[in-house]
Amino acid sequence: MTDTTTAPAATQEAVAALFGALGRDQERARATLNLVPSENVLSPLARVPFALDAYARYFFDHKRMFGAWSFFGGTGAGAIEQETLLPLLRDQAQAPFVNPQPISGLNCMTAAMSALASPGDTVVLIPTDAGGHMSTAGVARRLGLHVLTLPMADAHTVDHEALGALLRSERPALVYLDQSTVLFPLDCAPLREVIDRESPRTLLHFDSSHLNGLILSKALANPLDRGADTFGGSTHKTLAGPHKGFLATRREDLSERIDASTADLVSHHHPAEVLSLAVALLELRDRDGAGYGAAILANARALAARLHERGAAVAAADRGFTGCHQVWLDTRSADEGVAMADRLYAAGVAVNRVGVPGVRGAAFRLSSAEVTRCGATEADSTELADIIADVVVDGAPTDRVASRAAALRARLYRPRYCFEDDALEDPAVPEWLRELAAAVGRGVYGEDR
Structure with missing residues (x-):
């Protein structure tokens, strides 16, 4: 039997090197002003789920679907998803149908396009030289879609007359608005008007990955109010949540197609991220x-x-x-x-x-x-x-x-617009969990300066 009471010197050295490098990286983060548009910072409480058992578990909601549990470990986290996250997301997205299963922005993009178009269909995308995401066309082609580019008058403006001509001649299944390099977010309303006039069966999706914090906080208009059929994207840019994604719609038929798509493309969708997103949305609502x-x-x-x-x-x-x-x-x-x-x-x-x-x-x-x-x-x-x-x-x-x-x-060293330690002072919160949350905050951001 191997004696594991003392790690071999080589192991100690390897672990020390790894955690030494990790510590140096964290110190760098504490000292850096980050202006990268694809990134944001989690609050101390939104980080806590990643240190808990939920991180290691699966949740498939089998009891609701089939009447019995298959994976028991995720039942607690799954209940929080159903009872807390989904109502918050429906309210803030102003949509009765939301899907939080995508595990990233690109996974969200793949699920949306596979749900809203079928192999052989035509999809219209923003060209990369007008800020379209560099992966969108590749994903579309791998899904068997024929790709056309949205006609642009300049980097920030759609050529609506040319779009009308394209819609009349091609009858695409989907117009997918995928701005990742963006200064002036496209307004769906004039596009909806052109689509309804020239190709009414064409769907309009707004990839809101960069803008979700602005949309859910109502600093920018909700795409559904402006004519989009669906919207969604990653949750870690202007929305200061975990690396995850969501899709939202007001149409039950499209919700069913999205759910069918994510059932095949996502599987286990990471309960710790689900719980972290619930915290982030609570903070957006209450802070x-x-x-x-x-x-x-x-x-x-x-x-x-x-x-x-x-x-x-x-x-x-x-x-x-x-x-x-x-x-x-x-x-x-x-x-x-x-x-x-x-x-x-x-x-x-x-x-x-x-x-x-x-x-x-x-x-x-x-x-x-x-x-x-x-x-x-x-x-x-x-x-x-x-x-x-x-x-x-x-x-x-x-x-x-x-x-x-x-x-x-x-x-500017610590997140604001978020819960502080006093949010956990309710007797219902175990003392050890309050101590963990406080330790996470100190460890990641350092003591108050």
Whole structure:
């Protein structure tokens, strides 16, 4: 029998190396202002389910479907999904039919397209040079769909006359709006009008992955109110939830098709993420979600306006810079963009260096979502813009901006718009769980500064 009381030296060294690297990465995260549009930060309480037994369990709702349990371990987490998450999601999505089974944004995209179109059908997608997601066309083709691109007047505007002609000639099954690089979210209403006139059987889906926090907080219009048949996407961008996804509709027939699709494409859908999403939606409802959504928009505009004042090449200056959380910044050339991004990261500011519509070389795609989640104001956003402009416009070295970035991060170090420890003071919450939640908050974000 092997003695396991003391780990071999090689094992201890390997574990120490792994957790040492993990600790250093966490320290970096504590010191970094994150402006990546695809990311956000979970609250302390929304992290707790990942440390509990629910993370290891399956939930298939077999008792409701078949009258008996097959997997018993997920019954508690499953009850929370049915009794808490689903009512919250229906209310905030303003839809009687919601599906929280997708485990990511791309999985959500796959489930939506497979539900709303059949092999051999035609689907119309936003071209990547107008901000469409780089994977959408590939997923569509792998599902056996014929892909056409949405005619655009420019990077932000649909050519409605050309769309009408396309609909008349092609009669697509689905128009899938998949903006991932976006400044001004497309309005479904004029598209719905064209579809109803030219090809009434065509469905309209709005992939809201980047915008869910703004839509569910009512900072932006609900796509269903504007004519979409379905909407949904990932839950970890402007919506500060776990890496997961959802789909929503007001049509029972489409809900049945979505449920059939996710039954085949998802299977087990991760109870810990379900519970974490329930916490995130409770926080959006009860911790000033409306204020959070409005602040994201205000901070993005403040960031863009100050960068423009400082001489940075900010996209869409003639249109007010942005209508969501994203701000686009031209870095003049790919080589310059790499050097700027590296210097900013070394100074404690993480940007997203990608190609964006209308910019020939590399650019920065910035987001106000995570800093807003951490309590940023418009004044903070202006200060952040000055830090970025020092590097991008003035060519400042890392050491010139690092101390200012660190001071700003010290104020914006912990999520706001979320539950604090006192939310768990009810006697119904076990003491050990209160202690775990407090430890998670201290461990991830550090002590109050």
